[in-house]
Amino acid sequence: MISSQYEKDILDIPQHYNKLEVVTQNGEKFLSGEIEIKDEEGKIWETYSVLIKGSRQYPNMFPILFETGNAFPKIADWHVNIDESCCIDVPESEIIICKNGLHAKEFIERYCIPYLANQKYRELEGYYLYGEYSHGIFGKIEFYQSKLKARSPLQMVQMFDFILKGQILNRTAQCPFCHKMKFRNCHKDAFEELSIIKPYIYFDGKEQLIPFFKQNPNYILPSS
Ligand SMILES: [Zn+2]
Known part of the structure:
Protein backbone atom coordinates (compact mmCIF):
# COMPACT_ATOMS: atom_id res chain seq x y z
CA MET A 1 0.00 0.00 0.00
CA GLY A 126 1.60 23.97 -31.17
CA TYR A 127 2.22 25.77 -27.89
CA TYR A 128 0.93 25.85 -24.33
CA LEU A 129 -1.87 28.33 -23.63
CA TYR A 130 -0.97 29.06 -20.05
CA GLY A 131 2.75 29.24 -20.55
CA GLU A 132 4.93 26.65 -18.98
CA TYR A 133 7.91 26.15 -16.79
CA SER A 134 11.10 25.50 -18.69
CA HIS A 135 13.08 22.39 -17.93
CA GLY A 136 15.91 21.98 -15.47
CA ILE A 137 17.52 25.04 -13.99
CA PHE A 138 15.45 27.53 -15.97
CA GLY A 139 12.30 25.96 -14.60
CA LYS A 140 13.61 26.40 -11.07
CA ILE A 141 14.60 30.00 -11.66
CA GLU A 142 11.18 30.78 -13.15
CA PHE A 143 9.47 29.16 -10.20
CA TYR A 144 11.48 31.10 -7.61
CA GLN A 145 11.18 34.32 -9.56
CA SER A 146 7.39 33.96 -9.79
CA LYS A 147 7.36 34.09 -5.99
CA LEU A 148 10.26 36.40 -5.19
CA LYS A 149 10.27 38.99 -7.98
CA ALA A 150 13.94 39.64 -7.34
CA ARG A 151 15.60 42.52 -9.18
CA SER A 152 18.81 40.62 -9.88
CA PRO A 153 20.36 37.17 -9.48
CA LEU A 154 22.37 38.53 -6.53
CA GLN A 155 19.21 39.69 -4.84
CA MET A 156 17.59 36.29 -5.38
CA VAL A 157 20.55 34.66 -3.65
CA GLN A 158 20.29 37.17 -0.78
CA MET A 159 16.61 36.33 -0.43
CA PHE A 160 17.49 32.65 -0.26
CA ASP A 161 19.87 33.42 2.61
CA PHE A 162 17.24 35.46 4.37
CA ILE A 163 14.70 32.63 4.11
CA LEU A 164 17.22 30.01 5.26
CA LYS A 165 18.14 32.06 8.31
CA GLY A 166 14.46 32.21 9.18
CA GLN A 167 14.61 35.76 10.45
CA ILE A 168 11.30 36.93 11.83
CA LEU A 169 10.26 40.36 10.68
CA ASN A 170 7.34 42.29 12.00
CA ARG A 171 4.67 42.68 9.32
CA THR A 172 4.95 46.45 9.48
CA ALA A 173 8.75 46.46 9.34
CA GLN A 174 10.46 47.79 6.26
CA CYS A 175 11.25 45.09 3.69
CA PRO A 176 15.04 44.63 3.54
CA PHE A 177 14.77 44.16 -0.23
CA CYS A 178 12.15 46.69 -1.28
CA HIS A 179 13.09 49.31 1.32
CA LYS A 180 10.34 51.86 1.80
CA MET A 181 7.72 49.09 1.41
CA LYS A 182 6.21 47.48 4.46
CA PHE A 183 7.15 43.85 4.60
CA ARG A 184 3.58 42.58 4.66
CA ASN A 185 2.84 44.36 1.38
CA CYS A 186 5.61 42.74 -0.59
CA HIS A 187 7.69 39.74 0.43
CA LYS A 188 6.20 38.45 3.68
CA ASP A 189 3.87 35.88 2.12
CA ALA A 190 6.41 34.65 -0.41
CA PHE A 191 9.09 34.21 2.24
CA GLU A 192 6.73 32.36 4.54
CA GLU A 193 5.63 30.09 1.72
CA LEU A 194 9.15 29.35 0.59
CA SER A 195 10.32 28.64 4.12
CA ILE A 196 8.23 25.44 3.82
CA ILE A 197 10.78 24.14 1.31
CA LYS A 198 14.00 25.21 3.00
CA PRO A 199 15.86 22.04 1.96
CA TYR A 200 15.09 22.86 -1.69
CA ILE A 201 16.07 26.49 -1.19
CA TYR A 202 19.35 25.30 0.28
CA PHE A 203 20.20 22.71 -2.37
CA ASP A 204 18.81 24.56 -5.40
CA GLY A 205 20.78 27.62 -4.35
CA LYS A 206 24.05 25.92 -3.51
CA GLU A 207 24.12 23.27 -6.22
CA GLN A 208 22.40 24.99 -9.10
CA LEU A 209 21.47 28.66 -8.99
CA ILE A 210 24.62 30.12 -7.44
CA PRO A 211 27.00 28.19 -9.74
CA PHE A 212 24.81 29.07 -12.73
CA PHE A 213 24.75 32.79 -11.86
CA LYS A 214 28.54 32.74 -11.40
CA GLN A 215 29.07 31.16 -14.81
CA ASN A 216 26.62 33.55 -16.44
CA PRO A 217 27.30 36.97 -14.92
CA ASN A 218 25.15 38.74 -17.52
CA TYR A 219 22.12 36.54 -16.99
CA ILE A 220 18.90 38.50 -16.53
CA LEU A 221 16.09 37.01 -14.47
CA PRO A 222 12.81 36.42 -16.27
CA SER A 223 10.24 39.10 -15.59
CA SER A 224 7.35 37.89 -13.51
ZN1 LIG B 1 9.89 43.28 -0.37
Missing part, protein backbone atom coordinates in the same frame (compact mmCIF):
# COMPACT_ATOMS: atom_id res chain seq x y z
CA ILE A 2 1.46 3.31 -1.09
CA SER A 3 -0.85 5.60 0.89
CA SER A 4 -3.83 4.47 2.95
CA GLN A 5 -5.08 8.06 3.04
CA TYR A 6 -5.15 8.15 -0.75
CA GLU A 7 -6.97 4.82 -0.94
CA LYS A 8 -9.60 6.20 1.39
CA ASP A 9 -9.89 9.60 -0.33
CA ILE A 10 -10.52 8.17 -3.80
CA LEU A 11 -13.52 6.04 -2.81
CA ASP A 12 -16.13 8.70 -3.56
CA ILE A 13 -14.41 10.19 -6.61
CA PRO A 14 -16.43 8.03 -9.07
CA GLN A 15 -19.52 9.86 -7.77
CA HIS A 16 -18.08 13.10 -9.11
CA TYR A 17 -16.29 11.69 -12.14
CA ASN A 18 -18.40 8.82 -13.41
CA LYS A 19 -15.84 7.68 -15.96
CA LEU A 20 -13.29 6.99 -13.23
CA GLU A 21 -13.40 3.86 -11.11
CA VAL A 22 -11.40 2.59 -8.18
CA VAL A 23 -9.41 -0.51 -9.14
CA THR A 24 -7.11 -2.74 -7.11
CA GLN A 25 -3.92 -4.10 -8.61
CA ASN A 26 -1.15 -5.86 -6.68
CA GLY A 27 -2.77 -4.78 -3.45
CA GLU A 28 -2.82 -1.13 -4.45
CA LYS A 29 -6.03 0.86 -4.94
CA PHE A 30 -6.05 3.66 -7.49
CA LEU A 31 -8.23 5.43 -10.04
CA SER A 32 -8.54 4.20 -13.59
CA GLY A 33 -10.70 5.39 -16.47
CA GLU A 34 -11.25 8.54 -18.43
CA ILE A 35 -11.11 12.26 -17.80
CA GLU A 36 -13.17 14.48 -20.06
CA ILE A 37 -11.99 17.94 -20.97
CA LYS A 38 -14.98 20.18 -21.57
CA ASP A 39 -15.22 23.65 -23.04
CA GLU A 40 -17.14 26.51 -21.45
CA GLU A 41 -20.46 25.29 -22.86
CA GLY A 42 -19.84 21.84 -21.41
CA LYS A 43 -19.12 20.29 -24.81
CA ILE A 44 -16.54 17.52 -24.60
CA TRP A 45 -13.34 18.65 -26.22
CA GLU A 46 -11.24 15.56 -25.56
CA THR A 47 -11.28 12.40 -23.49
CA TYR A 48 -8.06 11.16 -21.92
CA SER A 49 -7.44 7.64 -20.59
CA VAL A 50 -5.69 7.87 -17.25
CA LEU A 51 -4.46 6.11 -14.15
CA ILE A 52 -4.16 8.21 -11.01
CA LYS A 53 -2.08 6.55 -8.31
CA GLY A 54 -1.22 7.53 -4.78
CA SER A 55 2.19 8.78 -3.79
CA ARG A 56 4.07 8.03 -0.59
CA GLN A 57 3.87 11.61 0.61
CA TYR A 58 0.18 12.05 -0.25
CA PRO A 59 -1.62 14.35 0.65
CA ASN A 60 1.50 16.51 1.05
CA MET A 61 2.54 15.79 -2.52
CA PHE A 62 0.40 15.27 -5.64
CA PRO A 63 -0.99 11.86 -6.58
CA ILE A 64 0.66 10.51 -9.74
CA LEU A 65 -1.09 10.92 -13.09
CA PHE A 66 -0.43 8.61 -16.04
CA GLU A 67 -1.96 9.17 -19.47
CA THR A 68 -2.42 5.69 -20.94
CA GLY A 69 -4.01 6.32 -24.34
CA ASN A 70 -0.90 7.54 -26.15
CA ALA A 71 -2.47 10.94 -26.65
CA PHE A 72 0.85 12.80 -26.45
CA PRO A 73 4.55 11.85 -26.57
CA LYS A 74 6.03 10.57 -23.33
CA ILE A 75 9.02 12.90 -23.35
CA ALA A 76 10.21 15.81 -21.23
CA ASP A 77 9.32 18.31 -23.92
CA TRP A 78 5.66 17.36 -23.41
CA HIS A 79 5.98 17.57 -19.63
CA VAL A 80 6.23 13.87 -18.99
CA ASN A 81 8.70 12.44 -16.45
CA ILE A 82 11.20 9.65 -17.14
CA ASP A 83 8.85 7.14 -15.46
CA GLU A 84 6.16 8.31 -17.94
CA SER A 85 4.09 9.99 -15.25
CA CYS A 86 2.79 13.45 -16.10
CA CYS A 87 4.99 16.30 -14.90
CA ILE A 88 2.40 18.71 -13.60
CA ASP A 89 4.63 21.06 -11.62
CA VAL A 90 8.12 21.31 -10.15
CA PRO A 91 8.38 19.54 -6.75
CA GLU A 92 9.25 22.85 -5.03
CA SER A 93 5.87 24.23 -6.07
CA GLU A 94 4.02 20.98 -5.39
CA ILE A 95 5.12 20.95 -1.75
CA ILE A 96 3.85 24.50 -1.25
CA ILE A 97 0.53 23.74 -2.95
CA CYS A 98 0.10 20.65 -0.75
CA LYS A 99 1.30 22.25 2.49
CA ASN A 100 -2.08 21.75 4.17
CA GLY A 101 -2.80 18.49 2.38
CA LEU A 102 -4.40 18.37 -1.08
CA HIS A 103 -7.33 16.00 -1.52
CA ALA A 104 -7.32 13.74 -4.60
CA LYS A 105 -10.54 15.35 -5.84
CA GLU A 106 -9.03 18.82 -5.68
CA PHE A 107 -5.94 17.50 -7.43
CA ILE A 108 -8.10 16.30 -10.33
CA GLU A 109 -10.04 19.56 -10.58
CA ARG A 110 -7.26 22.04 -10.12
CA TYR A 111 -4.22 20.27 -11.58
CA CYS A 112 -5.07 17.15 -13.67
CA ILE A 113 -7.74 18.69 -15.84
CA PRO A 114 -5.84 21.94 -16.51
CA TYR A 115 -2.72 19.89 -17.34
CA LEU A 116 -4.63 17.74 -19.83
CA ALA A 117 -6.45 20.76 -21.29
CA ASN A 118 -3.09 22.42 -21.77
CA GLN A 119 -1.80 19.29 -23.59
CA LYS A 120 -4.82 19.40 -25.90
CA TYR A 121 -4.26 23.07 -26.59
CA ARG A 122 -0.65 22.41 -27.48
CA GLU A 123 -1.62 19.53 -29.75
CA LEU A 124 -3.93 21.86 -31.67
CA GLU A 125 -1.98 25.11 -31.57
